[in-house]
Structures are given as C-alpha cells and as structure tokens.
Amino acid sequence: MNWQSIARQPLGFFPTPMHSLPSLSVHLAGPQIYIKRDDLSGLALGGNKVRKLEFLLGEALQQKADCIISAGAAQSNHCRQTAAAAAKLNLPCYLLLGGKAPEHAQGNVLLDKLFGATIVWTGEQRKGEGIAALEAQLKSKGLRPYVVPYGGSDAVGCLGFAAALEELLKQQSDIEEIVFASSSGATQAGLMLAKAYLNSSIQLRGINIDKANHRTQHFSQTIADLANTASEQFSLDSRFSARDVCLDDEYLGEGYAVLGDAEREAIMLLAETEGVLLDPVYTAKAMAGLIARIRQGKYSSQQKVLFWHTGGTPALFAYAKQLLS
Numbered sequence: 575m576n577w578q579s580i581a582r583q584p585l586g587f588f589p590t591p592m593h594s595l596p597s598l599s600v601h602l603a604g605p606q607i608y609i610k611r612d613d614l615s616g617l618a619l620g621g622n623k624v625r626k627l628e629f630l631l632g633e634a635l636q637q638k639a640d641c642i643i644s645a646g647a648a649q650s651n652h653c654r655q656t657a658a659a660a661a662k663l664n665l666p667c668y669l670l671l672g673g674k675a676p677e678h679a680q681g682n683v684l685l686d687k688l689f690g691a692t693i694v695w696t697g698e699q700r701k702g703e704g705i706a707a708l709e710a711q712l713k714s715k716g717l718r719p720y721v722v723p724y725g726g727s728d729a730v731g732c733l734g735f736a737a738a739l740e741e742l743l744k745q746q747s748d749i750e751e752i753v754f755a756s757s758s759g760a761t762q763a764g765l766m767l768a769k770a771y772l773n774s775s776i777q778l779r780g781i782n783i784d785k786a787n788h789r790t791q792h793f794s795q796t797i798a799d800l801a802n803t804a805s806e807q808f809s810l811d812s813r814f815s816a817r818d819v820c821l822d823d824e825y826l827g828e829g830y831a832v833l834g835d836a837e838r839e840a841i842m843l844l845a846e847t848e849g850v851l852l853d854p855v856y857t858a859k860a861m862a863g864l865i866a867r868i869r870q871g872k873y874s875s876q877q878k879v880l881f882w883h884t885g886g887t888p889a890l891f892a893y894a895k896q897l898l899s
C-alpha cells in the first residue's frame with residue numbers, strides 16, 4: 575500500500591506557523607532557536623494529535639465507523655482533540671480516562687465534556703487497557719466502533735508526522751536539529767520515517783517525558799517498532815533499530831505530568847521572553863531539556879535548532895495552583 579493513497583480527513587489548519595524565537599535565543603546565548611507551532615494546528619485549541627487524526631479518522635470514515643473510542647490520562651490532549659474531531663464528524667466519542675471524575679472539570683476534561691464525549695473513568699489505567707472490552711461491548715449493541723489507539727500512535731498515526739516533516743522542510747530547510755516531547759511514539763516514528771525517505775540529514779531529538787515508558791522495553795525500541803510497522807505497511811524500504819532513535823531520558827524529572835522546577839522555569843521563560851505558552855506535561859519538559867542542553871554548550875551560535883511545539887496548553891489551567899506556588 576502506498577501511503578499517498580490513504581484517506582486524509584481535513585481537521586486542522588496546515589501548514590502550522592514556524593518562526594524564530596529571537597529574545598529566547600539572546601537570553602540563552604546559544605543557537606538560533608525556531609519554533610513550529612502545532613499548538614496552533616486549529617482544531618479545538620490545537621496540538622500534534624490533529625495531524626495523526628486526519629489520517630486515523632480518514633480511515634475510520636472509509637471503514638464506515640459509526641462511533642470512536644480512545645483513551646488516555648485525565649488531562650489527555652489526545653483525547654480532547656479526538657473528541658473534537660469526532661464532534662466535527664458527527665460521530666459519538668467514548669473516552670477511557672485515567673483517574674476518577676474530578677469535582678470540577680478543568681482543562682482538557684472540561685473541553686471533552688463540551689465536545690459531548692462519553693467519559694469512562696478508569697483509575698490506575700491511563701493507556702487504554704480497557705479499550706478491547708469497550709469495543710466488544712459497543713459491537714454487541716450493533717455499533718461499528720473505530721479505535722483510535724493510545725496517543726494516536728499506530729502505523730496510520732505515524733503518517734501525520736511523516737507529512738509534518740515534509741511541511742517543515744518546505745518552510746525552512748536549513749534547520750539542523752528538531753527537539754520535541756516524545757510520549758506515545760508516533761510523532762518521533764513519523765518524523766524518522768519521513769527523514770529516511772526524504773534523505774534528510776536533520777537530527778531528530780525526542781525528549782522522553784514519561785518514566786512509565788520503560789515498563790516493558792526501552793522506549794527507543796517501541797519507537798523503532800512503530801516506524802518499522804509503518805514502513806512495511808506503506809511499502810517503504812527503510813528499517814530502523816533502537817539505535818537509530820535519538821531519545822533523551824535525562825529530563826524525566828519527577829515523572830509524567832509532575833511539574834518540577836525545570837518545567838516551571840521553562841514555562842515562565844517562554845512566557846516572559848516570547849509570549850509563548852508551553853504546557854506543563856509535555857512541552858515544558860521538552861523545552862527544559864533543550865534549555866539544559868544549551869546551557870551545557872551542546873550547540874554553537876551558528877546552529878539553527880527548532881523546538882516543535884506539540885500543543886497541550888489547555889492543561890495549563892488545571893495546574894494554576896502548582897504554577898504560581
């Protein structure tokens with residue numbers, strides 16, 4: 575199968591903007607820093623999942639699905655974007671969210687409700703452990719559910735970020751390194767896939783933001799597996815090993831969704847120098863990683879480094895207390 579033939583359902587506004595961060599670059603006295611604004615991808619306060627969902631829901635419509643299932647953490651950006659996309663396509667959406675129902679819906683949970691999603695609270699499980707059971711239950715009622723996997727990360731989801739690298743290189747071809755938050759893997763796997771078939775020399779640096787990613791195997795292997803599955807499924811030649819995956823595990827901080835000093839500093843710095851908002855869970859950790867690397871002198875002043883803003887800003891409001899303490 576050629577991936578150009580996969581149906582793509584328009585959901586966002588692309589290309590997303592790309593611009594330089596001059597004040598931040600001067601402040602850190604390191605490389606020339608650029609930013610790719612997937613926080614402005616258009617649908618429902620934006621984010622990187624819109625790219626994956628264009629392909630995933632394209633497939634769902636092709637399969638004549640009549641409802642959507644997905645899963646994530648309570649403040650999942652992925653689930654919020656899925657709920658919004660499903661609303662736009664007039665498909666009922668079921669979300670399995672980790673934790674328990676909050677007293678006051680805030681951030682992404684508030685938005686999930688505005689989009690009319692049916693939420694099932696799943697306690698300790700935040701990675702879609704209950705998807706198969708819910709799918710079976712809906713099928714037994716005669717429905718045709720389409721499962722959007724955790725984080726939108728499967729071979730089809732990878733296509734969103736393969737297309738994204740092409741989009742970026744048309745905007746600015748002389749970026750040397752891209753830094754971004756990596757969590758369920760298809761952002762990184764998709765970028766790797768496109769880098770290979772475009773023969774690009776760009777360096778792709780994922781910042782791991784989730785300690786739990788190592789539970790079964792190193793996350794690099796998961797990303798390589800994802801890229802290989804996509805490559806095979808869409809008849810591309812590239813094959814990847816864990817060693818081909820550049821993933822930084824040094825900036826995990828206190829773990830998934832825990833706001834520490836480094837993350838707080840990154841949020842404040844971007845807000846104060848550039849008027850750009852980061853999110854507490856993903857982009858703040860990834861930016862904290864980039865800031866640390868610049869302070870360690872990893873880049874020259876001639877180099878152009880791009881920070882891929884993957885979205886997540888609605889979660890800021892759920893962290894108001896921790897941010898200002």
Ligand SMILES: *Cc1c(COP(=O)(O)O)cnc(C)c1O
Nearest residue numbers: 651757758759761856884885886
């Ligand atoms: C999901 C998400 C990521 C990580 O992307 P993956 O493809 O899951 O690795 C990064 N940032 C934000 C804001 C996200 O919502």
